Amino acid sequence: xxxxxxxxxxxxxxxxWGQYSDYYYGPYNYGDNDEWVNVYRxxxxxxxxxxxxxxxxxxxxxxxxxxxxxxxxxxxPASQNLGEPTECWWEEINRAGTEWYQTCSNNGLVAGFQSQxxxxxxxxEWQFYCCRYSRRCPYSCWLTTEYPxxxxxxxxxxxxxxxxxxxxxxxxxxxxxxxxxxxxIVCRMTDYDCPFQNV
Numbered sequence: 001x002x003x004x005x006x007x008x009x010x011x012x013x014x015x016x017w018g019q020y021s022d023y024y025y026g027p028y029n030y031g032d033n034d035e036w037v038n039v040y041r042x043x044x045x046x047x048x049x050x051x052x053x054x055x056x057x058x059x060x061x062x063x064x065x066x067x068x069x070x071x072x073x074x075x076x077p078a079s080q081n082l083g084e085p086t087e088c089w090w091e092e093i094n095r096a097g098t099e100w101y102q103t104c105s106n107n108g109l110v111a112g113f114q115s116q117x118x119x120x121x122x123x124x125e126w127q128f129y130c131c132r133y134s135r136r137c138p139y140s141c142w143l144t145t146e147y148p149x150x151x152x153x154x155x156x157x158x159x160x161x162x163x164x165x166x167x168x169x170x171x172x173x174x175x176x177x178x179x180x181x182x183x184x185i186v187c188r189m190t191d192y193d194c195p196f197q198n199v
Contacts (some may be wrong), residue, residue, distance in 0.1 A: 003161045003188045004062035005050040007125070013050070014022060015063040034100075035072070035167070036070040036071060036072050036198045037071055037072055037073065037189065038070060038071055039070070040062060040065035040066060040070065040117075041065065041066045041117045041119065042067050042117060043114075043115060043116040043117060044071065044113075044114070044115055045111050045112070045114045046071075046073050046112050046114070047111060047112035047129050048073075048075035048082070048111045048112055048129075049075060050085065051077055051078060051084060051085060052075040052077050052078065052111065053075060053076065053078050053109045053110060053111050053131070053165055053166065054073055054074070054075060054110045054111060054112070054113070054166050055074055055075065055076045055158070055159040055166075056071075056073065056074035056155075056156075056157060056158040056159065057071070057073055057074075057147070057155065057156075057182075058071070058072045058073075058074075058155065058156050058157075058182075059071050059072070059148075059154065059156075060154045060155075061148075061153065061154065061155075061179055063152065063153050063178075066117070066118055066119060066122055067122040067123075067177070067178035067179060068122070068124070069124075069155075069179075071113070071115070072111075073113065074158075075111070077162075078109065078165070079163055079189075081163075081191045082133040082134070082136055082189060083133055083134055084133070085111075085131040085132065085133055086132055086133065086134050087106070087108075087131065087132045088108075088111065088129065088130065088131040088132075089108070089129075089130055090114065090127050090128070090129055090130075091104060091105065091125050091127055091128045091129075091130055092127070093125050093126070094125060094126045094171075095125050096116075096118040096121045096123040096124055096125045096128070097118070097121035097123045097173060097175075098173065099170075099171060099172050099173055100170070100171055101168075101169075101170040101171075102128065102168045102169065102170075103167045103168030103185055104128055104132075104167050104168055105130070106129030106130075106132050107132055107133075107135070107136060107137055107138060107189075107194075108129055108130030108131055108132045108167070109130065109132075109133070109165045109166065109167060109189070110127030110128050110129070110130060110165075110166040110167065110168065111129050111131045112128070113126065113127070113128065113129065114126070114129065115127070115194075121136065121178075122178040123173060123178060123180070128168065128169075133189065133192035134193055135194050136189045136190050136191075136193065136194065137189065137190045137194035138165075138167055138187035138188070138189055138190075139187065139188055139189075139190060140187060140188045141167065141185060141186065142185075142186055142187075143170065143183045143184070143185060144183050144184045144186060145179065145183070146158065146181040146182070146183055147182045147183070147184070148181065150181075151177035151179040151180075151181060152179050154175055155182075157184060158184070159186070163184065163188055163189075164186050164187065164188055165187060165188070165189060166184050166185065166186055167185045167187050168184075168185040169182050169183060169184050169185060170182075170183050170185070171183075
């Protein structure tokens with residue numbers, strides 16, 4: 001009898017597991033041979049392919065290279081429930097040497113980063129590349145822990161849960177370490193169009 005029940009329920013468990021196995025993002029592809037998108041002390045512009053959003057951020061710090069970081073990003077297609085992006089834009093510049101908080105306006109999701117290095121302050125200014133998906137709205141938003149955990153450490157932030165998206169970030173800047181810590185603003189998005197617009 002026990003073997004009979006095992007034969008009946010094992011396929012059901014396997015099917016259920018298969019349905020939810022894509023709930024978590026798989027391994028991230030940071031591009032060819034995991035190359036960095038920048039060199040030290042140089043600007044860069046990174047945009048995900050159309051219809052994709054940022055799901056992972058990796059960085060290493062070098063004090064001797066002007067207290068600068070190398071950066072790399074991974075992208076994944078947004079959920080099919082969101083449809084195609086209807087509009088994309090660059091947000092306002094976040095100035096070097098200051099703390100800042102910014103989300104994509106107009107309910108946008110982060111699909112890229114642009115940065116310029118400033119040797120006078122040993123820091124970078126930043127812009128988010130944002131894309132809006134119809135009139136979908138964010139909800140269940142939260143802040144990640146700090147990345148990196150301490151100034152000057154390597155950074156590896158990954159979105160493990162499907163259907164959560166990066167909408168922005170808040171950063172602190174250390175005038176002593178000349179480095180930043182990031183907390184990413186992460187939200188779910190509605191499966192329906194909203195009657196209101198978020199700023």
